[in-house]
Structure formats: structure tokens, C-alpha cells
Amino acid sequence: MAGSSHIRSRTSDGIIEAELLDQHILDEVVIREIGQSLTDLVDAGGDSVDVVVDFSQVAHLSSSALGMLITLNSRVQERGGRLMLTHISEPIGEVFRITRLDRVLEIHDTVVDARAELRGDS
């Protein structure tokens, strides 16, 4: 288990799991730090190219956080992986639907669901 003050991460079965620890992902500085931490994980991932980000703790996020996720998604895809978001609350899900980013970013209910999708079980 590894992490920063904003994320807790682990890698198993070739999948990087990162849990966001902040309740509010609104501050530009915090968003930059989260983005950098996630990018570092992806770049250091070696053969692990798929990433699951767990939003269980997140109650609010801003459009800057959406931008960070788009950039991260591109980075993961460049490495041939897939980025999946899980445990998205209903209001935050609405933010993704309104901005139509639910068409761009893969959203699953749980980490288990995301892992199953990555394994091709579903």
C-alpha cells in the first residue's frame, strides 16, 4: 500500500487501484497534486497499465478535477490501458452526465465491478 496525502494506492493483478482521500476535490493546488500523484503511479506502473480510481470519500469536485481526469485518461490510454472510476455518488454522477463525460470515462459501481470488466468477466 502506497500513497500521498491525497491518495492511497496499491497494485495487484496488474491493476493500479487509487483511492481518493479528500472529501472536496475543489482546490486547484490539491487537484494538481492529485493529478501528479496519479500520473506518477501510471508512469511507474511497468506492466500495470489499467487504473481504477475509487471516489468513495469524495463528496464534491470541480470542473478542474474533471479536466485532471481527462488528462489522466489520455495518459493511461497512451500506455494501452484503461481508466475506470468507481463509487461515484449520485450528485457527482450527475456532473459527469451533464458534461457528457460519462461517454468518455468508464464508470463502474465498485472496484470489484471494474476489476471484473478489466478481466473480461462481465
Next chain:
Amino acid sequence: MKWQRSWHVSGTHQACGNIVAEVCQAIESHGHAEVVVFAVRLALEEALANAIRHGHQGDESMQLGVEAAVDAECIDLIVCDEGRGFDPHCVPDPTRDENLMIASGRGLALMRAFMSDVHIDPPGNRIVMRYDIHSPPPQAEGGHTTV
């Protein structure tokens, strides 16, 4: 009873965070639902972030003016910056297919989606927003709005 406050502060993220916290506390103390707090917090955060990033271009010596009024039925917000303003009609629609992968430009769309009414006074450095529980934005009623 109506709660009202105004601020004239340096355009820093710290100052903005304090304002958002105080407004959200006032909304909660008036008994508004969580969905209202979520919507207003998001809209106010976006307006303040836009003022700092685009209006002031990060210059923390420039001042922000913020007004807020909260009662049992409405939340009114005004955010002014010292920037040159912008034409909201020139902001690309972030929900168009060709813009979906662009990492920025969703703040105004979110404000419009989550508030009952949003208008921007010329030259574009003063934004006026209202959340009216009798005329909530479509997303608050469970509908899926587009922007």
C-alpha cells in the same frame, strides 16, 4: 430570516474557500436539502475559480467582490472580479463531441446546469446566480439537463 453577507477579498484560493464554507453553512442552517448545498457549492466554486484563473489570471493582488443572500426559498450570489471580462457566447459548448476531450471550459456550463438562473453582466466580469427552490434547475428534479 434572510442571511446576507458581502466580501471584498484578495483573489486567493484560501479566501475563496472560506467564503464558500460560510455560504454553505448558511444554506444548511436554513434547512435546505443536500442537493441544494451541492449545487450552490459547485456553482460558487466554479465562479470564483473562473474569476481567479481567467479574470485575474492568477494575480492575487486583484480583488474579488462577492455577495450572498440566503433565505428559506432562494440563494442569491454575485461574484465580481477586476478582470476585463469575457463574452459568454464565445465559450465553446463543452458537451459537443469535438470538445469532450478538452480538459477545461466546463465551469460556466456547470453553473448553468446547477443553478436556476445565471446571467453575466457586460463586460463579463460580474456573474449573478440564483437558486430558487420553486424553480430548481432540471438536474435537481432528477432530470438530465444538457448545457
